Amino acid sequence: MSESVAAAGAEQDGLTPVKPVEAELLVVTGMSGAGRSTASDALEDHGWYVVENLPPQMLGTLADIVSHAPQSIPKLAVVVDVRSKGLFTDIRTALGALSASGITFRLLFLDASDNVLVRRFEQGRRPHPLQGGGRILDGIAAERDVLKELRESADVVLDTSTYNVHGLATAITELFTDTGPVAVRLNVMSFGFKYGLPVDANFVADARFIPNPHWVPKLRPHTGLDADVSDYVLNADGVKEFVDRYVLALEPVLEGYRTENKHYATIAVGCTGGKHRSVAVAVELSKRLAQYPRVTVTTSHRDLGRE
Incomplete structure (x- = not known):
C-alpha cells in the first residue's frame, strides 16, 4: 500500500495520518584541528550514524540510499575534510x-x-595536512583559502576556540539533538571589544553608548550579572528603547531562519572590557528572545573574568 493511500485510509477511519519518516543529513567539515573528531563522537553518542572521511564523490550516492530507507538510518552525519582529494570542487x-x-x-x-x-597541532605533535615543508601557519592559511566559500555557505559555523573536548561535545549536543519542531537556537554572547570580535558572530551590537559602570567606584568590582550593575545599565537613557527595537528587528530574521532551515545563530553584544554593560544587555536580550516560540536561547560571557 502506498503512503498516500495509507494516509487517506487513516483519515477515513478518523485517525491522524502518520507523517512519513524523513532522514536527517548533516555534512560536517571545517578547519583541521577545530574538533571534527569530537563532534563526530558527540553525534554518534546521540544516535547519529557517522561516516568519517568520506570522499565527496560518494556523498550523493550515500544520501540517496538513506533518503530511500530513512527508517534504517534516520540521522546520518558525513564528515569530510581536506585530506579528500579535490575537496572543494567535489564537495x-x-x-x-x-x-x-x-x-x-x-x-x-x-x-x-x-x-x-597552532597550539592544538603542537600539542598533538603532528603536522598540518597542507603545510608540506612549511610551517603549521602556512598549512592553516592554505586550508582557509580552500574552505572560504564553503564556510560562507554553511548553515552553522561553530567557533571552537574557547571549547575543551567536553564543552564542544555539549555544544554539538545542544545543536543537533532536538527532536521537536524546527527551532532556532540562539547564543547571546557578551564580549569586550578590546579582546577582538567573536569570529562566529552573526550579529554584533555595540553597548559602548551606555554610561560605563567601570567609572562608578562602588560598581567597578561587580559585573553585569549583579543586580546593582544590571539596574544601572538597563535604566540608563535609551537602553530600554535599544533592547526593544533590537528584539523587534530580529523577529523577521528568526522567521527567515526557520524558513531557510538555519537553526543556529550567535548574537554578540560588546562593550569595552566585556564585564559590565555587554553582560547586562546580553542577559536582558536573552530573557526577551527566549519568550518567542520555537526559539531556545543560551547566554555566554566570553570575556567575563578577564583582568
Whole structure:
C-alpha cells in the first residue's frame, strides 16, 4: 500500500495520518584541528550514524540510499575534510547535486582561531595536512583559502576556540539533538571589544553608548550579572528603547531562519572590557528572545573574568 493511500485510509477511519519518516543529513567539515573528531563522537553518542572521511564523490550516492530507507538510518552525519582529494570542487558539486535532487541537509563548519589551531597541532605533535615543508601557519592559511566559500555557505559555523573536548561535545549536543519542531537556537554572547570580535558572530551590537559602570567606584568590582550593575545599565537613557527595537528587528530574521532551515545563530553584544554593560544587555536580550516560540536561547560571557 502506498503512503498516500495509507494516509487517506487513516483519515477515513478518523485517525491522524502518520507523517512519513524523513532522514536527517548533516555534512560536517571545517578547519583541521577545530574538533571534527569530537563532534563526530558527540553525534554518534546521540544516535547519529557517522561516516568519517568520506570522499565527496560518494556523498550523493550515500544520501540517496538513506533518503530511500530513512527508517534504517534516520540521522546520518558525513564528515569530510581536506585530506579528500579535490575537496572543494567535489564537495561543492556534491552539495549542489543534493540540493537539486530535493534531499534536505545541513552543513556544519567547525572553525577556530589560528593561534588555537597552532597550539592544538603542537600539542598533538603532528603536522598540518597542507603545510608540506612549511610551517603549521602556512598549512592553516592554505586550508582557509580552500574552505572560504564553503564556510560562507554553511548553515552553522561553530567557533571552537574557547571549547575543551567536553564543552564542544555539549555544544554539538545542544545543536543537533532536538527532536521537536524546527527551532532556532540562539547564543547571546557578551564580549569586550578590546579582546577582538567573536569570529562566529552573526550579529554584533555595540553597548559602548551606555554610561560605563567601570567609572562608578562602588560598581567597578561587580559585573553585569549583579543586580546593582544590571539596574544601572538597563535604566540608563535609551537602553530600554535599544533592547526593544533590537528584539523587534530580529523577529523577521528568526522567521527567515526557520524558513531557510538555519537553526543556529550567535548574537554578540560588546562593550569595552566585556564585564559590565555587554553582560547586562546580553542577559536582558536573552530573557526577551527566549519568550518567542520555537526559539531556545543560551547566554555566554566570553570575556567575563578577564583582568
